[in-house]
Amino acid sequence: MKTGLRLFLVDDNPADVGLTREALATSPRHSAIESVADGTEAMAFLECKGKYASAERPDVVILDLSLPKKSGLSVLAAMKDAPKLRGIPVVIFSTSQLNDDVLRSYEMGASCYVSKPGNLADFFAAVKSIEEFWCDRVRLPRQGE
Amino acid sequence: MSSAGVKLALVTPAPKAQLRVLLLEDNQLDAELVLRALRKGGWDVTARVVQDEAAFTLALRTYSPEIVLADFNLPSWTGMAALDVLRSETPDIPMILVSGALGDVTAVECIKRGVTDYVLKDGLARLPEAVRRALEENHQHALRRQAEENLARKVEELARSNADLEQFAYVASHDLQEPLRMVAAYTQLLSERYVGKLDENADKFLGYASEGALRMQVLIQDLLAFSRVGRSGTPGAKVDCNAVMQDVLKTLGPAVEESGAIVTCSELPVVWGERTQIAQVLQNLIGNAIKFRGTEPPRISVQAEKEESHWLFRVADNGIGIPAESVDNIFVVFQRLHGRTEYAGNGIGLAICKKIVERYGGRIWVESQVGGGSTFKFTLPLQPPDQPEEGKP
Numbered sequence: 001m002k003t004g005l006r007l008f009l010v011d012d013n014p015a016d017v018g019l020t021r022e023a024l025a026t027s028p029r030h031s032a033i034e035s036v037a038d039g040t041e042a043m044a045f046l047e048c049k050g051k052y053a054s055a056e057r058p059d060v061v062i063l064d065l066s067l068p069k070k071s072g073l074s075v076l077a078a079m080k081d082a083p084k085l086r087g088i089p090v091v092i093f094s095t096s097q098l099n100d101d102v103l104r105s106y107e108m109g110a111s112c113y114v115s116k117p118g119n120l121a122d123f124f125a126a127v128k129s130i131e132e133f134w135c136d137r138v139r140l141p142r143q144g145e
Numbered sequence: 146m147s148s149a150g151v152k153l154a155l156v157t158p159a160p161k162a163q164l165r166v167l168l169l170e171d172n173q174l175d176a177e178l179v180l181r182a183l184r185k186g187g188w189d190v191t192a193r194v195v196q197d198e199a200a201f202t203l204a205l206r207t208y209s210p211e212i213v214l215a216d217f218n219l220p221s222w223t224g225m226a227a228l229d230v231l232r233s234e235t236p237d238i239p240m241i242l243v244s245g246a247l248g249d250v251t252a253v254e255c256i257k258r259g260v261t262d263y264v265l266k267d268g269l270a271r272l273p274e275a276v277r278r279a280l281e282e283n284h285q286h287a288l289r290r291q292a293e294e295n296l297a298r299k300v301e302e303l304a305r306s307n308a309d310l311e312q313f314a315y316v317a318s319h320d321l322q323e324p325l326r327m328v329a330a331y332t333q334l335l336s337e338r339y340v341g342k343l344d345e346n347a348d349k350f351l352g353y354a355s356e357g358a359l360r361m362q363v364l365i366q367d368l369l370a371f372s373r374v375g376r377s378g379t380p381g382a383k384v385d386c387n388a389v390m391q392d393v394l395k396t397l398g399p400a401v402e403e404s405g406a407i408v409t410c411s412e413l414p415v416v417w418g419e420r421t422q423i424a425q426v427l428q429n430l431i432g433n434a435i436k437f438r439g440t441e442p443p444r445i446s447v448q449a450e451k452e453e454s455h456w457l458f459r460v461a462d463n464g465i466g467i468p469a470e471s472v473d474n475i476f477v478v479f480q481r482l483h484g485r486t487e488y489a490g491n492g493i494g495l496a497i498c499k500k501i502v503e504r505y506g507g508r509i510w511v512e513s514q515v516g517g518g519s520t521f522k523f524t525l526p527l528q529p530p531d532q533p534e535e536g537k538p
Contacts, residue, residue, distance in 0.1 A: 019334070120334055
């Protein structure tokens with residue numbers, strides 16, 4: 001059985017977090033999923049601050065764009081500014097189909113941009129393909145080296 | 146009542162009326178003759194007589210005359226220079242030149258530059274009538290100007306409320322997507338997990354709920370597409386409709402093949418617009434011609450011919466046709482003539498066609514008979530659009 005990814009989900013919509021967990025629940029990869037609901041919490045988690053002092057570094061961040069407190073793009077910018085976080089791939093996972101959002105995400109260093117599909121089957125397929133791609137197809141930096 | 150109100154607000158000339166005259170005249174005797182002619186003509190005149198620029202300007206500001214009478218040549222100034230001062234101070238007061246003989250060319254030049262009339266000093270009997278006419282004309286001008294201002298304001302208000310509505314439709318449909326996505330996803334998840342595990346009714350209810358959510362998603366997508374028509378780009382590029390037709394036929398390929406349709410197409414023009422939008426119009430019309438076919442395989446012809454100020458396009462078919470009472474309705478958003486089970490679709494296609502065509506300053510309509518096929522016609526201007534605005538020119 002494959003070892004999964006350590007996924008970090010930043011999404012203020014519990015329904016989407018629920019769907020994402022559902023999509024991966026039957027996956028053979030056993031990804032660990034942790035999630036927070038706003039941009040400030042996301043940065044605290046990534047920087048292991050406060051209650052997240054013992055948080056483990058994720059392999060991939062799945063980031064929504066419209067977030068309370070600190071927007072998705074601000075989180076992305078802050079990550080790319082921080083030497084310790086810059087190497088973590090960020091998948092933007094958003095409902096927005098605006099070309100502006102897509103372009104800015106890539107300009108700011110997002111690894112890829114995936115639109116949240118409206119249909120359940122497509123949503124599941126999207127989440128599964130993100131996991132499969134980052135788990136099976138891609139070489140990620142080893143931690144602590 | 147209201148017309149009386151309007152009249153009160155503006156200068157209304159009436160016989161025996163009081164008249165405040167600003168008279169630019171260096172010769173006292175001439176000034177006296179002018180005023181006497183006016184009184185003789187029935188005007189109750191009060192006047193201020195001035196001779197130079199300073200006094201003239203001051204009088205304009207403090208005396209508020211209803212009319213200016215001016216000599217053409219003065220020792221230190223001219224009547225035409227006075228006209229310039231008058232116009233820079235106020236656009237509303239008419240001016241009549243009262244002068245010795247002027248050449249025709251000079252007189253015409255004066256009128257061109259905005260003098261209302263020109264009266265000879267040895268023909269002063271005509272002056273009262275000239276003043277009356279000047280005031281009347283001025284009054285009409287003011288009315289027209291007010292009407293034009295009202296109209297311009299109304300047009301602006303309409304444009305703004307139209308823009309507000311579009312913005313509303315866009316924002317509403319955009320923001321509705323998100324919660325609807327949750328409803329759709331979770332009813333689908335419920336169906337997947339629990340179908341067959343509850344009772345028969347529950348299965349039916351879940352089916353209705355997910356069907357409804359999915360249909361609403363499509364409707365909202367359509368509404369977004371509709372409200373995007375006016376938002377995307379400027380319709381200012383040259384588009385070769387022959388190339389567009391190639392794309393459209395490629396897109397519709399499976400439908401053409403499946404229905405056995407024969408699409409014929411004449412040489413099409415190059416028009417001004419946005420390629421994707423022109424393509425959308427043709428695709429929707431041809432797609433409809435295939436969808437609403439009769440028992441025969443569809444025969445569809447696409448033609449365009451040049452008319453005076455526009456291209457006239459025709460998309461003709463041998464389909465089921467449209468009842469006379471419905472030929473206008475079909476262009477309204479979400480208007481459908483048939484049940485969902487007979488023909489698929491939401492009734493957005495023709496509304497989008499109309500919006501696109503009108504965006505470019507064209508018109509779209511249909512000529513049809515039930516059972517006798519339909520011919521959709523639309524026009525696109527020959528000239529590029531000056532302003533990328535909504536609506537007809």
